[in-house]
Amino acid sequence: MGEPIAKYRDVHKSFGEVEVLKGIDLDIGSAEKVALIGPSGSGKTTIIRLLMTLENPTMGTIEVNGKNLWHMESKNGLVPANEKYLREVRGDIGMVFQHFNLFPHMTILENCMTAPINVKKESKESARKRSLEMLEKVGLADKVDLYPNQLSGGQKQRVAMARALVMRPKIMLFDEVTSALDPELVGEVLEVIRDIAEEGEMAMVLVTHEMDFALDIADRVLFLNDGVIEADGPPSEIIENPKSERLKDFLSRFTSSNGNHA
């Protein structure tokens, strides 16, 4: 799997008195598709928010593409990272959120174009070209001039994915991207994620409750419970042949009537 794109070493995270992550050690391969499952409050989302630098770890280190996330080298050894350094590291990471977080004052196309123009200093023309390509990929080429609240939830989430893809991240994070959607809209979003996954070169971390989906696209499933990684392995092992009682118990809640995991 080559050099890992992301490395967690003994990462702890507390919110006030509550310790959400209690020592995470994790390597994510450069093209690996990782599904994070576990009960709510187990720290799944926190793991990827730490990687996106939306939270900072209470203890431990995280590296992305060989660069320490929160500390940078200086004459005096490691010092807390400044914004400039953080922006360098963040360039490799993309994220899609549960609640889409599209910019409501921009059209779909502008949503996609704003980062390449402002962050990568691309020309308007090349940003537009790339954005249109990505919007086509997610099946929204005909909506580019609409505003986000003219779209359905599923469409919004597809725009959010196009917006992240335009920046060519090396690792993309999906934070329960189907949880806020009406059931009938989940499929179209999963379809796009599957397409992205099949292209292969990008690492993906998905926090998800869609067990079937995890089984289908992930190379690896992590079961998080109470702030620690309790099980880690290929989906065939974790989802189809769970060993620990807690994991079995967790998965049983997703078992549908015909005995398959839904």
Next chain:
Amino acid sequence: MTWSWEVFFEVIPIIFKGMWITVGLTIVCYLFAAIFGFFWLFMDRIPFKPANWLFKWIAEFIRSTPPLVQLFFIYYAWPMVPVIGVSLNPFSAAVLGLGIHFSTYLSEVYRSGIESVEKGQWEAATALNLSTSQKWFKVILPQAIPPTIPMLGNYLIIMFKEVPLASTIGVVAMLHLANDYGAQYYKYVEPLTVVAIFFLILSYPSALLIKKLEDKYNRRFDKKYVTES
């Protein structure tokens, strides 16, 4: 009391001259308040708690004391303060006094606008790796400002109506001229009526204009989700 149309028409040009001072003073005070409003917001965001409290308290103090007292203090008392005391002309004193007073209100308006933008917008902007200033200018402020336009406009009109306070420290604007005329000819009804009419003529269309701006900015957010066509 007798109403004289002759006096009425005679004072119109006199007070009209003062109108420019009133309008000018309003604009300058408002610009001062609009810019200084960011100062309070900024002071609230520096990562040093005691400073936050201190400035919060100062702003609260300014909000809770009458602007007239503040004007008198700046114009009459401040020059007597040792070391930092400076004597100001009436116009500057009025700009400083009313400007600072209203800046404390405007900073609250800014705050409410900024807080109305969802946390997810900041996070999406971070995830797209926008710089701090890009986050503010491309993402947050374009969403924070439109909902505050009615409040900002209201404060403009309220300030316009508070500007005559400046006549108490000698700014020669509409009210001052009306008063002078009254004192000279012992006729108060007509000049003060003209002052009121001028205020009405200026503030009513402003209110309409603000309403229009508000509609314009809110329209594009209001487009409802349309089903697949």
